[in-house]
Amino acid sequence: MSETEHEAPVDVDEPIPYTDEDPFAEWPQPESGAVIEDLPEGGESVQHVEGEIDVPDGYQVIEGSPSGKRRSVAVVVARFNGGLTNRMLARALEALEEAGVAPDAITVVPVPGAFELPLAAMALAKTRRYACVVALGAIVRGETPHFDYIASEAASGLQLAGIETGIPVSFGVLTVETVEQAEARIEKAADAVRSALEMADLFARLRASARA
Numbered sequence: 001m002s003e004t005e006h007e008a009p010v011d012v013d014e015p016i017p018y019t020d021e022d023p024f025a026e027w028p029q030p031e032s033g034a035v036i037e038d039l040p041e042g043g044e045s046v047q048h049v050e051g052e053i054d055v056p057d058g059y060q061v062i063e064g065s066p067s068g069k070r071r072s073v074a075v076v077v078a079r080f081n082g083g084l085t086n087r088m089l090a091r092a093l094e095a096l097e098e099a100g101v102a103p104d105a106i107t108v109v110p111v112p113g114a115f116e117l118p119l120a121a122m123a124l125a126k127t128r129r130y131a132c133v134v135a136l137g138a139i140v141r142g143e144t145p146h147f148d149y150i151a152s153e154a155a156s157g158l159q160l161a162g163i164e165t166g167i168p169v170s171f172g173v174l175t176v177e178t179v180e181q182a183e184a185r186i187e188k189a190a191d192a193v194r195s196a197l198e199m200a201d202l203f204a205r206l207r208a209s210a211r212a
Contacts, residue, residue, distance in 0.1 A: 062209060064202030066194040068101030071131040073196065074124040075106060078137035078173075080113035084182050088136045088172065088189035095190035099197055114139050114173055115150050118157025125167035131204075132168040132196035133161070136189055141177050151175040168199035 055061050073096060077089045089108070096106055107130070111120045114137035121133045135158050141147040154173050162169035172192025176182045 062202065062205050064198040064200070064205060066099055066197040067201055068096055068099035068105075068197050071101055071197065071200060072105045072107070072129060073101055073193075074109060074121075074130040074133045076109045076111060076117055076120040076124060076133060076135050078112070078114045078117055079110050081138040081140060081182075084138040084174070084179070084186070085136055087183075087186050088138065088174075091186055092134055092136060092172065092189040092193050095193040099193065101197075113137070113150075114154045117154055117173065118161050121158055121169050122161040122165065125161055125165035125169060128167075130167065131200040132170065134170050134189075134192050134196045135172055136192065137173040138182050139173060139175050140179055140182060147175075166203070168196050168203065170196035170199070 075089065075092055075096075077085050077092075079085065093106070093108075097103070107124070109120055109124065111117060117135045117137055121135050124130060124133050135154075137154065139147060139151050139154070151173075155171060158169050158171055158173075161167075170192040172189050174182045174185050174188060176185065
């Protein structure tokens with residue numbers, strides 16, 4: 001192009017013309033729209049089922065154990081929906097006792113609601129006084145989008161608390177459609193305790209292996 005020639009100006013605001021052509025038409029297409037899921041021999045779905053990892057011989061494995069001996073644990077619990085969270089707290093304390101955590105090594109921190117759980121968990125983790133933090137709450141869907149915002153912020157906030165501090169923070173928050181569903185899932189509080197203790201033990205083993 002010579003110095004006297006110029007390209008026609010391009011109107012960046014001009015809309016892209018509509019076309020009926022599928023831009024992905026040439027891409028490989030799936031054989032079926034069905035979701036592929038592995039099934040056990042009994043034919044039941046494996047979704048939401050706990051299991052073990054089969055590691056072949058010859059590999060080093062570092063795995064935690066849900067043991068609470070000589071560990072300090074913080075439990076942050078939401079007062080909102082207290083009819084549910086009080087039962088969750090009671091079950092969590094039972095699980096901690098079953099795991100060998102001494103009562104005087106447990107700190108319980110009530111907060112107004114599930115939205116405040118991450119902030120309290122972060123503050124507790126930053127003290128470095130606790131091997132892990134267990135967060136308990138119950139969010140029941142209502143007639144507004146409030147449920148979605150609170151559930152999302154609680155989940156991401158609790159994960160961030162663990163990532164930023166390096167202290168395991170377990171998610172013992174029920175996110176359900178009805179109170180009846182929550183009542184059927186009170187045991188999730190004990191699951192959160194065991195997850196937190198297992199991760200705390202795993203972190204301790206990792207530190208020990210790094211020093212070896």
